[in-house]
Amino acid sequence: MAVTAAMRTQVTQLYVALFGRAPDSEGLGYWVNEISTGAKTLVQVAQAMYDTTPARTYYPLYLTNNEIVTNFYTNVLGRTPDADGLAYWSGQLATKSAGQVIADMITAVVNYAGTDAAALTSQTLFNNKEAVAEYYAVTQQGSATNATAAISGVTATSDVSTDAAKAAIITAGTATVSAQTFTLTAAVDSGPSFVGGSGNDTFNASVAVNTGTGVYDVETLSALDIIDGGAGTDTLNYTTVGGTALPAATLTSIELINVVSDGAVTADVQNASSVTTLTAKAVANAVDIDTKGNATSVTVTGTATTVAIDDNGATGADKLATVSITGNTGNVTIGANASTDTLTSLTLINSVNGDATVTAAAGTRALALTLNGVTGPGNNVVITDDTATTLTITGTGALSSAIDLQADAATTISIAADEKITFAAIDASAATTLTVTGDSLVTFTTNTAADLGALTTVNASGNTGGLSLGTELATGVTFTGSSAADSVKLGATTKTITMGDGNDTVTLSANVGTGGTIDAGAGTADVLSLTEALAANDSLSASTTFEGKISGFERLALTTVTGSKTVDLANLDDISWVTTTAATALTLDKMTSGGTVQITAASTAVTVNVTDAALGGHNTDVLNIELKAATSGGNVDYGALTAAAVETINVNSTRSGTVVAADTNEIDLTIANVVTLNVTGDVLADLDGAALAGNALATVNASTNTGGLKVTVTGASQGIAITGSATKANTMVGGSGGDVITGGSGVDTVDGGAGDDQISGGAGADVITGGTGIDTIDLGSGVAGDTVKYGAANTLLAANRDVITNFTAGATTADTVTILAASIVDTTEAAGAGAATATQFKTISSTLAAGAATFTATGYDADTGWVMEIATTLSSNGDLSLTSAAGLNGTELLKALSSTTTASTGIAFTDTTDTGAEATAGYIIAYQNDKAYLYYAADADNSNSYEATEIALIGTFNGVTAGAFTFDNIVAA
Numbered sequence: 013m014a015v016t017a018a019m020r021t022q023v024t025q026l027y028v029a030l031f032g033r034a035p036d037s038e039g040l041g042y043w044v045n046e047i048s049t050g051a052k053t054l055v056q057v058a059q060a061m062y063d064t065t066p067a068r069t070y071y072p073l074y075l076t077n078n079e080i081v082t083n084f085y086t087n088v089l090g091r092t093p094d095a096d097g098l099a100y101w102s103g104q105l106a107t108k109s110a111g112q113v114i115a116d117m118i119t120a121v122v123n124y125a126g127t128d129a130a131a132l133t134s135q136t137l138f139n140n141k142e143a144v145a146e147y148y149a150v151t152q153q154g155s156a157t158n159a160t161a162a163i164s165g166v167t168a169t170s171d172v173s174t175d176a177a178k179a180a181i182i183t184a185g186t187a188t189v190s191a192q193t194f195t196l197t198a199a200v201d202s203g204p205s206f207v208g209g210s211g212n213d214t215f216n217a218s219v220a221v222n223t224g225t226g227v228y229d230v231e232t233l234s235a236l237d238i239i240d241g242g243a244g245t246d247t248l249n250y251t252t253v254g255g256t257a258l259p260a261a262t263l264t265s266i267e268l269i270n271v272v273s274d275g276a277v278t279a280d281v282q283n284a285s286s287v288t289t290l291t292a293k294a295v296a297n298a299v300d301i302d303t304k305g306n307a308t309s310v311t312v313t314g315t316a317t318t319v320a321i322d323d324n325g326a327t328g329a330d331k332l333a334t335v336s337i338t339g340n341t342g343n344v345t346i347g348a349n350a351s352t353d354t355l356t357s358l359t360l361i362n363s364v365n366g367d368a369t370v371t372a373a374a375g376t377r378a379l380a381l382t383l384n385g386v387t388g389p390g391n392n393v394v395i396t397d398d399t400a401t402t403l404t405i406t407g408t409g410a411l412s413s414a415i416d417l418q419a420d421a422a423t424t425i426s427i428a429a430d431e432k433i434t435f436a437a438i439d440a441s442a443a444t445t446l447t448v449t450g451d452s453l454v455t456f457t458t459n460t461a462a463d464l465g466a467l468t469t470v471n472a473s474g475n476t477g478g479l480s481l482g483t484e485l486a487t488g489v490t491f492t493g494s495s496a497a498d499s500v501k502l503g504a505t506t507k508t509i510t511m512g513d514g515n516d517t518v519t520l521s522a523n524v525g526t527g528g529t530i531d532a533g534a535g536t537a538d539v540l541s542l543t544e545a546l547a548a549n550d551s552l553s554a555s556t557t558f559e560g561k562i563s564g565f566e567r568l569a570l571t572t573v574t575g576s577k578t579v580d581l582a583n584l585d586d587i588s589w590v591t592t593t594a595a596t597a598l599t600l601d602k603m604t605s606g607g608t609v610q611i612t613a614a615s616t617a618v619t620v621n622v623t624d625a626a627l628g629g630h631n632t633d634v635l636n637i638e639l640k641a642a643t644s645g646g647n648v649d650y651g652a653l654t655a656a657a658v659e660t661i662n663v664n665s666t667r668s669g670t671v672v673a674a675d676t677n678e679i680d681l682t683i684a685n686v687v688t689l690n691v692t693g694d695v696l697a698d699l700d701g702a703a704l705a706g707n708a709l710a711t712v713n714a715s716t717n718t719g720g721l722k723v724t725v726t727g728a729s730q731g732i733a734i735t736g737s738a739t740k741a742n743t744m745v746g747g748s749g750g751d752v753i754t755g756g757s758g759v760d761t762v763d764g765g766a767g768d769d770q771i772s773g774g775a776g777a778d779v780i781t782g783g784t785g786i787d788t789i790d791l792g793s794g795v796a797g798d799t800v801k802y803g804a805a806n807t808l809l810a811a812n813r814d815v816i817t818n819f820t821a822g823a824t825t826a827d828t829v830t831i832l833a834a835s836i837v838d839t840t841e842a843a844g845a846g847a848a849t850a851t852q853f854k855t856i857s858s859t860l861a862a863g864a865a866t867f868t869a870t871g872y873d874a875d876t877g878w879v880m881e882i883a884t885t886l887s888s889n890g891d892l893s894l895t896s897a898a899g900l901n902g903t904e905l906l907k908a909l910s911s912t913t914t915a916s917t918g919i920a921f922t923d924t925t926d927t928g929a930e931a932t933a934g935y936i937i938a939y940q941n942d943k944a945y946l947y948y949a950a951d952a953d954n955s956n957s958y959e960a961t962e963i964a965l966i967g968t969f970n971g972v973t974a975g976a977f978t979f980d981n982i983v984a985a
Contacts, residue, residue, distance in 0.1 A: 033160040034145030059111025077105040078380030089134035095378035137168040196232040208242035241265035318342035344368040370397035378402035384409035392416040407433040449474035461486035532564030541569040548577035608636040625657040665693035696720040821976035833984040837933035853979030861916035867909040878934040902963025918957035939974035
């Protein structure tokens with residue numbers, strides 16, 4: 013496409029609007045080429061130019077939408093925006109790019125055909141600037157150096173009809189103008205020495221030194237001073253000590269005043285008609301500012317307490333439009349009762365606890381309110397403007413909270429949340445529309461229908477951070493949600509409620525009214541919150557009608573669960589995830605297999621009926637249980653959970669709050685037919701219930717749980733695979749079958765119960781009881797300190813023995829064997845509880861018996877000893893590892909204690925106080941082939957000798973070398 017004059021004009025207009033200057037010749041050529049070659053559209057060029065550094069002069073990136081529009085009006089059109097224009101274009105920026113809106117605003121200015129005098133003046137001014145700017149770039153081939161100055165002298169009345177006229181404007185504008193700096197003195201300052209030129213001059217009224225004291229406390233601005241800024245935009249910088257009020261000096265052509273105080277600020281500029289902008293910085297004191305038909309902008313910084321700003325002009329003459337206050341800790345009052353068009357922009361930054369009140373005469377007025385880090389840790393921050401008819405609120409910089417908004421005249425309220433905003437209360441009785449945009453969460457803690465009496469529409473479709481309404485909307489309000497997680501409370505709504513794409517929560521206090529519908533939107537975990545009584549009501553889950561009014565919900569939250577109600581999930585959008593608080597006797601009917609029940613508080617009873625679970629052929633039903641109370645530091649009893657005919661139960665044991673070591677979740681599972689019970693989460697799960705003793709259960713697996721497992725399956729005879737937490741302590745008790753029990757790296761307590769069990773303790777210092785049966789115990793290869801317990805089953809029965817692996821014998825960091833103290837028998841000996849002593853644990857190194865003779869345990873006295881460690885190297889005539897009867901009683905041991913192929917007849921010992929009729933019982937340790945063998949021996953015939961039938965093998969310790977046991981390894985209990 014060929015370059016056209018229209019393209020040059022359009023790009024030049026963008027330079028004027030975005031950069032405030034004429035285009036340089038090279039830049040104009042670049043952007044025109046982008047359009048002519050089709051590389052970019054005009055709107056794309058506008059956005060690209062907006063994104064460049066030169067645009068930041070007029071449009072810094074921290075500006076709100078209202079401020080962007082205001083800067084366009086001020087810098088490009090030479091006037092403040094009217095309320096309707098500000099509201100319209102700010103609204104456009106909420107949905108369109110800045111480049112698009114700037115281009116649209118230019119089109120609106122250029123094509124304006126109305127009769128409004130201000131608009132026509134702005135149109136002429138803009139067109140004149142464009143004409144001179146294009147002449148500078150095209151005809152004069154101007155550079156960027158003088159591009160701003162080239163159009164600096166253009167006004168709405170400038171003659172731009174000829175090239176000569178345009179050239180003259182450029183020449184005048186680019187003439188070098190030097191800004192001057194004037195320093196005021198403690199004397200009277202006036203006359204030619206204090207008259208500025210055509211540049212942007214600065215007058216500094218700093219504090220001078222007191223020659224008598226050497227202290228800088230002499231102010232240099234007085235009521236007698238006469239200051240004339242001349243042409244240009246001129247600034248007076250006034251510094252005061254002790255909070256002295258701004259002196260009533262004669263100020264002419266001074267546009268900006270900056271007041272810096274070490275205390276309070278009092279500034280009355282009503283008689284300084286040239287002043288347009290006033291900035292005040294106070295320290296821990298009040299600010300009091302008076303303007304009159306002059307200042308358009310007031311800024312307060314520092315650490316002011318209260319701030320009072322009064323615009324005291326006559327009706328229609330007030331000019332105060334923008335107020336920005338940073339860091340105040342007290343109340344803010346802004347008054348202009350004589351005018352309806354005052355204050356269109358109020359910015360509060362890091363304001364703490366103080367209220368803000370705007371007072372103006374009634375009339376059509378838009379207020380742009382910007383909140384940046386405004387909060388009330390001690391009380392709500394009340395922001396009142398009961399005369400603004402349109403209110404636009406922007407949250408930026410940092411979150412704002414505890415806002416109490418009073419805006420009784422506003423018919424529309426728009427909130428753009430670039431940071432989180434929390435409104436503690438709102439009173440906007442005239443508002444019909446509430447619109448929420450931005451990327452952050454907006455929360456209304458209280459939004460009662462009485463305070464929003466005219467409200468008909470809430471629209472958060474342009475928001476990506478979420479909207480939360482803390483109290484119930486009126487039944488006649490239409491709601492459209494955001495793309496994030498929203499929360500809304502409803503009664504018998506008669507309108508369309510459309511939630512967004514996030515995981516939303518709808519709390520309903522009554523059945524949906526006539527004409528009302530609720531669509532939960534596209535979230536994957538949308539929650540319908542009901543009381544138990546309402547959910548079970550004949551009009552809700554007990555009827556199919558209600559389900560036709562709701563859609564898109566994946567979860568049900570039940571509150572006030574104190575009755576004995578049945579909730580039919582098939583009539584509640586077929587929800588398969590239910591959260592319940594403390595339940596007394598809740599029944600959930602028609603739960604889908606694979607569904608979830610989350611219990612968030614201590615309860616009594618919950619019954620879950622999984623759809624068709626009891627029918628033949630349904631052998632893979634699954635139910636997920638989540639135990640998730642908020643309480644930390646104690647036990648929570650979730651009562652009884654019944655789920656008949658479900659084969660797999662998955663229990664997630666956790667907390668919604670901070671998890672601490674003392675947390676325990678206890679639940680009584682009545683789950684007949686369960687085959688697999690999986691336990692996950694991060695809190696100790698204490699499982700009990702009759703179903704755990706049933707014959708269907710095959711697996712209990714808590715390997716991924718990081719809090720621990722406590723489970724007892726006593727009575728189950730089929731043999732169950734029980735796996736505890738891999739990282740925390742477990743307590744696991746097996747049944748009467750051959751259980752396979754696996755611990756972890758925590759300190760586990762394991763009791764295999766009856767049956768031939770396989771027990772793996774893991775890496776922790778575990779306490780393991782094999783129980784009745786031939787058990788295989790692996791203590792793990794980790795930390796030593798495991799305990800193997802033997803109890804009342806120390807009888808001469810071959811069926812009761814343990815095979816133990818990874819036992820660490822020795823005096824240091826060793827494992828222990830705990831035996832029943834009562835099993836030690838001697839009339840003069842009381843073993844007592846505790847580890848064996850060196851006296852009680854006797855190491856015997858006697859010579860092997862020579863054939864059919866007794867092996868004499870020299871040094872072992874049954875009066876003082878109850879553990880006999882045979883350190884004598886055994887012969888190969890006996891094999892202690894045999895599992896036949898000969899190996900399980902003392903036959904093979906007596907063979908190995910003989911030096912010939914003929915077995916010894918017994919193990920003889922001393923019993924000093926034996927009267928000939930004294931029963932004796934104790935323990936024998938022997939070693940063979942890197943194994944230790946633990947025997948229980950009872951001298952039934954009182955012969956002071958243990959014969960083969962009086963000896964029973966109760967433990968085999970694999971990998972224990974000869975002599976490794978010490979008295980530290982044996983404990984009586």
